[in-house]
Amino acid sequence: MSILVYSELKDGKATKSGLEAVSYAKKASAVLGGDVTVITSGAIEGDGGMGAYGADKILNASEATSDSQQLTRLVAAAAESTGADTIIINHDATGKLVAPRVAVKLNAGIVAGAIDVPSNEGGFKVKKGVFSGKAIAEVTVTSAKRVVSITPNSFGLHEAAGAGVVESFSADLGGAKVKVKEFKPTSTDGSIPLPEADLVVSAGRGLKGPENWGMIEELAKELGAATACSRPVSDIGWRPHHEHVGQTGIAIRPTLYIAVGISGAIQHLAGVNASKVIVVINKDPEAPFFKAADYGIVGDAFEVVPKLLEAVKSFKNN
Numbered sequence: 001m002s003i004l005v006y007s008e009l010k011d012g013k014a015t016k017s018g019l020e021a022v023s024y025a026k027k028a029s030a031v032l033g034g035d036v037t038v039i040t041s042g043a044i045e046g047d048g049g050m051g052a053y054g055a056d057k058i059l060n061a062s063e064a065t066s067d068s069q070q071l072t073r074l075v076a077a078a079a080e081s082t083g084a085d086t087i088i089i090n091h092d093a094t095g096k097l098v099a100p101r102v103a104v105k106l107n108a109g110i111v112a113g114a115i116d117v118p119s120n121e122g123g124f125k126v127k128k129g130v131f132s133g134k135a136i137a138e139v140t141v142t143s144a145k146r147v148v149s150i151t152p153n154s155f156g157l158h159e160a161a162g163a164g165v166v167e168s169f170s171a172d173l174g175g176a177k178v179k180v181k182e183f184k185p186t187s188t189d190g191s192i193p194l195p196e197a198d199l200v201v202s203a204g205r206g207l208k209g210p211e212n213w214g215m216i217e218e219l220a221k222e223l224g225a226a227t228a229c230s231r232p233v234s235d236i237g238w239r240p241h242h243e244h245v246g247q248t249g250i251a252i253r254p255t256l257y258i259a260v261g262i263s264g265a266i267q268h269l270a271g272v273n274a275s276k277v278i279v280v281i282n283k284d285p286e287a288p289f290f291k292a293a294d295y296g297i298v299g300d301a302f303e304v305v306p307k308l309l310e311a312v313k314s315f316k317n318n
């Protein structure tokens with residue numbers, strides 16, 4: 001048994017979701033046995049911080065690539081070279097493109113969007129969310145090799161000692177069909193990227209217009225949260241598209257999701273209902289979102305949010 005994880009690097013260090021994948025692999029290794037080997041691409045600083053989360057070996061391809069076909073070749077080559085039978089990748093934008101391709105290359109079974117570590121009782125079984133997170137399915141993989149893509153924020157970061165030995169790795173990545181000319185991070189102002197955020201303040205059409213987002217941004221800033229929005233808000237252009245959460249947007253699992261002036265349509269809930277605690281602020285007591293809320297405030301956002309902001313500030317000052 002041997003486990004291979006793909007972890008993304010940013011500025012030489014594993015990203016938060018990369019570390020979550022390593023944490024997941026370490027926990028899986030306690031069930032499945034074997035070492036945890038990580039495959040990375042691009043410049044790495046030391047062990048990229050992954051040894052502290054259970055990485056025994058880190059294979060580093062110095063050539064950085066974000067092309068999904070090249071990454072597929074890299075991960076598949078590393079899996080073949082290490083003889084890994086379990087390959088773990090994040091179920092993020094990159095992982096959704098890479099994981100199924102790796103599975104095809106290795107003739108492996110795949111569980112996309114796992115939310116728990118595998119169990120090995122009566123076969124290799126993994127739980128995943130289905131029906132937009134409304135139910136959980138336990139999938140049994142019968143093939144000799146398997147690819148598991150894990151839902152971001154479903155497992156968290158868990159420190160665990162690993163040897164953290166770094167070795168260089170080379171594979172024929174082939175030409176990239178897509179050339180990245182420029183890379184612009186979605187949050188240039190140093191704010192937290194939405195998929196990695198633990199706290200999220202989100203708002204919908206109930207806010208009436210983009211000029212009213214100041215209080216949402218301020219609340220998010222005070223809480224150290226990321227901002228999000230419903231789909232019509234980004235469709236109309238009140239907020240950028242990378243903030244749109246839901247079935248057709250980003251699916252998130254923060255610890256706290258505050259929804260302001262959002263009705264709670266099923267397509268919105270599909271991307272946020274796995275949040276640990278949901279707080280809904282809506283002036284309509286019949287808004288569907290209240291059914292999914294842990295805490296609900298029936299009231300006008302323009303009265304409630306400033307009061308909440310005041311309370312957060314005074315809590316922080318004392």
Ligand SMILES: Cc1cc2nc3c(=O)[nH]c(=O)nc-3n(C[C@H](O)[C@H](O)[C@H](O)COP(=O)(O)OP(=O)(O)OC[C@H]3O[C@@H](n4cnc5c(N)ncnc54)[C@H](O)[C@@H]3O)c2cc1C
Nearest residue numbers: 204205206230231246247248249261262263267268283301
């Ligand atoms: C195929 C498909 C995919 C979709 N994917 C997504 C998706 O990924 N994400 C998504 O969000 N939507 C998605 N939608 C759209 C979805 O169905 C809803 O239309 C959308 O979520 C509604 O956005 P909203 O709640 O901001 O606006 P509205 O439905 O207009 O609701 C506004 C809410 O604000 C409340 N409100 C109004 N004024 C105030 C105030 N002053 N204070 C407090 N509350 C107030 C109202 O009571 C209401 O509940 C999709 C739809 C389809 C058909």
